[in-house]
Amino acid sequence: MKRLFLLALAFCSLAHAQQSTLDAVRARGTVACGTNTGLAGFSQPDSKGVWRGIDVDVCRAVAAAVFGDASKVRYVPATTQQRFTALQSGEVDLLSRNTTWSFSRDAGLGFNFTGVNFYDGQGFMVWKKLNVKSAKQLNGATICVQPGTTTELNLADYFRANRMTFKPVVIDKLEEVLNAYFAGRCDVFTTDMSGLVSVRGSRAPNAAEHVILPEIISKEPLGPLVRHGDDRWFDIVKWSLYAMIEAEELGLTSRNIDEQARTSKDPSVQRFVGASGDLGKMLGLDNRWAFNIVKQVGNYGESFEANLKPLGFERGQNALWKDGGLMYSPPIR
Numbered sequence: 001m002k003r004l005f006l007l008a009l010a011f012c013s014l015a016h017a018q019q020s021t022l023d024a025v026r027a028r029g030t031v032a033c034g035t036n037t038g039l040a041g042f043s044q045p046d047s048k049g050v051w052r053g054i055d056v057d058v059c060r061a062v063a064a065a066v067f068g069d070a071s072k073v074r075y076v077p078a079t080t081q082q083r084f085t086a087l088q089s090g091e092v093d094l095l096s097r098n099t100t101w102s103f104s105r106d107a108g109l110g111f112n113f114t115g116v117n118f119y120d121g122q123g124f125m126v127w128k129k130l131n132v133k134s135a136k137q138l139n140g141a142t143i144c145v146q147p148g149t150t151t152e153l154n155l156a157d158y159f160r161a162n163r164m165t166f167k168p169v170v171i172d173k174l175e176e177v178l179n180a181y182f183a184g185r186c187d188v189f190t191t192d193m194s195g196l197v198s199v200r201g202s203r204a205p206n207a208a209e210h211v212i213l214p215e216i217i218s219k220e221p222l223g224p225l226v227r228h229g230d231d232r233w234f235d236i237v238k239w240s241l242y243a244m245i246e247a248e249e250l251g252l253t254s255r256n257i258d259e260q261a262r263t264s265k266d267p268s269v270q271r272f273v274g275a276s277g278d279l280g281k282m283l284g285l286d287n288r289w290a291f292n293i294v295k296q297v298g299n300y301g302e303s304f305e306a307n308l309k310p311l312g313f314e315r316g317q318n319a320l321w322k323d324g325g326l327m328y329s330p331p332i333r
């Protein structure tokens with residue numbers, strides 16, 4: 001009896017170990033994508049409940065690559081604190097949620113970051129009426145911050161390095177930390193610059209009452225991540241993001257890709273759309289994986305234009321490398 005039980009146990013764990021993320025995703029029919037609870041431009045449902053943002057577009061790109069259908073995503077919102085457990089436990093297949101790639105998250109928590117979809121850095125937003133012009137004037141300030149973030153650590157480092165003190169107000173939920181700041185419980189709200197621009201533009205009762213200080217105190221490369229231990233899935237998420245970046249470099253857009261696929265003689269374009277070579281097969285996918293991403297989701301520049309431009313974001317570091325930015329896809333060949 002005991003032996004039978006052990007045999008069953010061994011069989012079950014073998015079956016479990018053998019079920020790849022791609023198999024699980026296919027069997028389920030959707031990609032479970034961990035997103036923000038609501039950050040305009042990055043991941044947030046619109047008034048009709050449709051999720052939108054550059055992080056959402058990564059989820060959609062993965063679904064387009066796997067299913068040929070960008071809509072096959074189940075969105076799982078997670079707070080700063082919940083997000084890593086959601087990925088570790090298998091509740092989501094990837095996290096695409098303004099999350100900073102750092103050594104300890106990669107090596108310590110057991111994740112693989114698949115690339116960067118937004119180069120960022122941490123900043124400070126303060127009430128204009130305080131007349132503060134520089135972060136160096138924040139000695140003694142009360143600062144609202146979310147826990148479980150790189151933000152919390154950089155904040156402590158920056159104040160220590162500049163021999164200043166501060167009173168932290170640490171609140172778990174974005175909604176609540178913003179309420180605290182906008183109610184005047186804090187002098188300062190600190191997070192990634194992207195977060196500051198986004199919430200000032202979309203959540204402040206009066207945006208003109210707040211200034212974002214010029215100092216950027218850290219490097220925050222934001223990107224999607226997956227669990228350690230499934231290289232095939234890691235490759236799929238990584239190249240889905242790179243396909244969006246490469247498409248911009250190749251001049252392929254959601255509007256012109258049908259025609260380009262039919263008429264272009266450029267070998268890079270032919271490989272990209274799956275007209276020559278077997279790139280999709282190497283990922284275990286259809287050869288039109290990248291075509292489907294661009295057709296249904298668009299290239300990186302299109303996603304930036306649609307989601308971030310309206311909030312006042314400039315391309316800056318997030319321009320393509322050939323335009324002086326940091327966005328660079330390894331060759332897709």
Ligand SMILES: N[C@@H](CCC(=O)N[C@@H](CS)C(=O)NCC(=O)O)C(=O)O
Pocket residue numbers: 036037038039078079080081098099100146148149150151172173174191192195196220222
């Ligand atoms: N990039 C930083 C911070 C990211 C972050 O989570 N920022 C907050 C403030 S904008 C946020 O998105 N909160 C939304 C939530 O908790 O749902 C990190 O990875 O730790």
